[in-house]
Amino acid sequence: MTAVTLPVALPRTSRWPWFGAFAFLFLITSQALAIITSPADRDMGDLQKIMYVHVPSAWITMLSFFVVLVFSVRYLWQRRENDDLLAASAAEVGATFNGLTLVLGMLWGRPTWGVWWTWDARLTSTLVLFLIFVGYLSLRAFIDEPVRRAQWSAAVGILGAINVPIVYLSVRWWRTLHQVQSSPSTVDPLYVLFLRANAFAFLFVMIYFIRQRYEAARIERDAELAAQAVALGGR
Amino acid sequence: MGRSADWGRIRAIAWKDLTAERRSKAGFYSVAALGITILVLFGFALGPDTRALRDAAVGALWLAVFFAGVLTFNRSYQVELDSGALDTLLLYGGGRWTIFTGKLLANLAFVMMMLVIVLIVGAVLFQVEVPAQWPTLLAVLALGVIGLVTLGTFYAAMASRSRAREVLLPLLLFPMMVPVLLAAIQASKALFGADLMQESGAWMRLLVAYDLVFLIITHLAFEYVIEV
Numbered sequence: 001m002t003a004v005t006l007p008v009a010l011p012r013t014s015r016w017p018w019f020g021a022f023a024f025l026f027l028i029t030s031q032a033l034a035i036i037t038s039p040a041d042r043d044m045g046d047l048q049k050i051m052y053v054h055v056p057s058a059w060i061t062m063l064s065f066f067v068v069l070v071f072s073v074r075y076l077w078q079r080r081e082n083d084d085l086l087a088a089s090a091a092e093v094g095a096t097f098n099g100l101t102l103v104l105g106m107l108w109g110r111p112t113w114g115v116w117w118t119w120d121a122r123l124t125s126t127l128v129l130f131l132i133f134v135g136y137l138s139l140r141a142f143i144d145e146p147v148r149r150a151q152w153s154a155a156v157g158i159l160g161a162i163n164v165p166i167v168y169l170s171v172r173w174w175r176t177l178h179q180v181q182s183s184p185s186t187v188d189p190l191y192v193l194f195l196r197a198n199a200f201a202f203l204f205v206m207i208y209f210i211r212q213r214y215e216a217a218r219i220e221r222d223a224e225l226a227a228q229a230v231a232l233g234g235r
Numbered sequence: 236m237g238r239s240a241d242w243g244r245i246r247a248i249a250w251k252d253l254t255a256e257r258r259s260k261a262g263f264y265s266v267a268a269l270g271i272t273i274l275v276l277f278g279f280a281l282g283p284d285t286r287a288l289r290d291a292a293v294g295a296l297w298l299a300v301f302f303a304g305v306l307t308f309n310r311s312y313q314v315e316l317d318s319g320a321l322d323t324l325l326l327y328g329g330g331r332w333t334i335f336t337g338k339l340l341a342n343l344a345f346v347m348m349m350l351v352i353v354l355i356v357g358a359v360l361f362q363v364e365v366p367a368q369w370p371t372l373l374a375v376l377a378l379g380v381i382g383l384v385t386l387g388t389f390y391a392a393m394a395s396r397s398r399a400r401e402v403l404l405p406l407l408l409f410p411m412m413v414p415v416l417l418a419a420i421q422a423s424k425a426l427f428g429a430d431l432m433q434e435s436g437a438w439m440r441l442l443v444a445y446d447l448v449f450l451i452i453t454h455l456a457f458e459y460v461i462e463v
Contacts, residue, residue: 076459128410128413131409131410132410132411134406135403135406135407135410135411136407138399138402138403138406138407139393139397139403139407142397142398142399142403143397143398145463147463148463151459151460151462151463152393152459152460152463154459155393155456155459155460156390156393156407158452158456159386159389159411159449159452159453159456160411162448162452163411163414166414166441166444166445166448167413167414169414169441170413170414170417170418170441171413171417173417173421173437173438173441174417174421
């Protein structure tokens, strides 16, 4: 069987690989600086350093799902396929960071609280958020028709995002143990500086990941469209 | 195309669904029987200590309604798909949200009837005494069922037309139902304990807010879901 050459334009020259390299260098640098320079915490000692990965990844999770919401709404409004692919990419990256947040939180919770898991408001709502977006990604996996997949997952994405504050509120009323956010005025300025630097590092990595997933999805769709054109007797 | 025309459509669809259910009967009884079966299984899992059963009764009851309800929602679209009726339904003029409202009302009636049966059986099996504030409890039950049926009917419009409907609907629906489950269980528990802390009110307000938010959003989004 001879292979059909598909007329898919692969993006060859682009600045994105440089951005990716920058993102990871920035991440490594700010992690290293944070770990070396920050003083040991009075109660937690060196365990506190998990904060530099746990907290930024929790922030980035929320941000990714906000990106899903924005692109889902824009898709339903303007019906451009790229918006759907971007929403899907953001959902995948968000779910990854969400899983990372949960695992890192457990690793931190075990030595400080003495348990891997507790049914606290923020832990529980983070887990529910994870499950909602696992549902979103499963829906995408089970539907082949592109327009249907796009419209349905946009609806599911929007409903899921709207539910986030309601889930959080309901679980918070249910019970709470997680410490309240520390405000910058109550902690050492070095903590704040490197927490912020690492948040930016995670942000750059998130943007790079979403971009990479989006490009892959775009190429896949182009290949599908080209294959269809060939099947219909086109080029 | 006025308001009365929309109402006519809604009524026609709800009536059609309920008539089909009434004539076949098998659907309703099997779903109600499943609800009771789940209750019995919870009894085995948690019992036979009477106090433990009584404490867990509310949660077991709600989960039984959730699990049995899921089967209802997919069926509601499945009967349309099997005979190719959904396409014809979509060809009729007027807003398509009326299809959703009609199905929602039919499912609401269906799940409410099931809830009554499951509730009576559950009260007997788990030895629950009817609390003094039973009218408030009825309101909590109604609000919880409205939340369940609204999202269930909405997600089933997608799940029933996908490849993996059995797993997809609960996977999409249950995480979204966490606020309803928590609020319904906590409010019911408070009422069974005579609501000394007056906490059922806050949970009921949460249920009302949840129901309103998702009734509005699902009605707006249904057009996008059903057209493809």
